[in-house]
Amino acid sequence: MQLPSALSFLIDEAIDLSEGDVFLTTLAERLIADGVPLIGAMLTQAAPHPVIERRAWLWRSDTGKVIEALGFGPPMAESGHGEMAVEWLNGLGAGAVRIDQVGSLPDAAQLGWATSRSLDDGELALLADVARFAATPLALLAARSALSGLLTAYLGRRSAGQVLDGRLRRGPGQTITAAVIFADLRGFTELSETGAANEVITALDAWFDRIAGAVHAFGGEVLKFIGDGVLAIFPIGERNAAAACDAALRAVSAACAGMEHLNRTRATQDLPLLSFGAALHLGDMLWGNIGTADRLDFTAIGPAVNLVSRLEGLCRPLGRTVLLSGAFAAETTQPLVPLGEHKLRGIAVPCQVFTLP
Known part of the structure; x- marks a missing residue:
């Protein structure tokens, strides 16, 4: 039958x-x-x-x-x-x-x-x-x-796809070119020392909601939460460098607006206001598994990641929330303000630095 x-x-x-x-x-x-x-x-x-x-x-x-x-x-x-x-x-x-x-x-x-x-x-x-x-x-x-x-949820869409495809061993990885964002919450150590644990976690989640939510909304991907910092990429491939940089910059602008709104709410609750610094760069990175033989992390390393993290460290001394490298500024269509060349710790060549008007 x-x-x-x-x-x-x-x-x-x-x-x-x-x-x-x-x-x-x-x-x-x-x-x-x-x-x-x-x-x-x-x-x-x-x-x-x-x-x-x-x-x-x-x-x-x-x-x-x-x-x-x-x-x-x-x-x-x-x-x-x-x-x-x-x-x-x-x-x-x-x-x-x-x-x-x-x-x-x-x-x-x-x-x-x-x-x-x-x-x-x-x-x-x-x-x-x-x-x-x-x-x-x-x-x-x-x-x-x-x-x-x-x-x-734990690795991000692109990294999860790589793991699901069977890339489960340490190896040379894959070189990708991307617009990179590194953003860091200001004063988090002090907040952690003086605030109640639940208030600290709530503040950290609210910050991540604003920055990571904006990254995802404009087609980027969060690679890492590093303490109170975020490393995110907008890969070049499906879109060109100019489109990737513009998307990354719009994401940071949206995060700024989100944090302003959050701080208005926190002010009404007598909670300390939250500030952050963000750096944007365009460059190459190695994307793949690193770690021990049986405990791996799918992440990005390389010159672009090093530079953007060092560039973010200039936000406080320069009194700026957002800084952009010369490589990033060359691709974006947004009007920018030049801040001259700056030596970055551990980076041999001085970096041209720009900010938003």
Whole structure:
């Protein structure tokens, strides 16, 4: 006896998929080929992530496309996301809607189906089998998604991609050219000595939210949190040097605005104001694994990283929040103010330094 197409897919092919949208689209198309009158489908899964609680993929037969929805609250059973999913399926003009939980755990995946008519016993039995046979491939899909999400949260998108691709050993790494930002919170040592622990952590998180959030918003990536400092890059490749530098400068400007707003709030709470210094440079760096044989760090090292960290150290003596190297200034379209050449500690050639008007 030949298996229905949907079950054959779940047994033979679905185990190799790594994307929820591909899984749902293929499964829905196979069910239609088996005679189930689908007009819409839904897949939801828990998402181990610092912000996202659950991911949902929604498929429509009239377009054949999937949209993804992210849940930022508690799991579906606690927040009403399940009811919203049923409402979305009903909104397609369904003759019947069915929701199946895949597995027995409270945060198990769910499959939802909207059909143009009520289903007969054979079709209902097929959907029940689909929920049962989908347990293994969806568990693997969830594990891959969790691994990717956790690595991205701790390493950043680009570094996580390298690790997921199997770059797990020390080696020569990869040379990349990027606009680089090094930013450092001022007075953090004093704040740590005089403030309560929870106030210090809250201040540090608020600072990182402003600077790292701005970096991500403009397409950059945070490589490292170094104490109260941040090392971020805007790689050249998908965009040219001028676009990367402009994006990095806009990110720093956005962080400045965010910190001004934060300080207005802290002033009303009688909390000390927070200031920072940021340096921007354009150059080459070596990007890859360093560390011991069994404890690695995926990071960037090299002349560009050395220079930008030394340049940031000039922010306080020059009385500036933002400093830019000559290499960076040569690529950006923003108006700048020259501050002359300065000798940087450990850097042989003096650096031309610029700042914002």
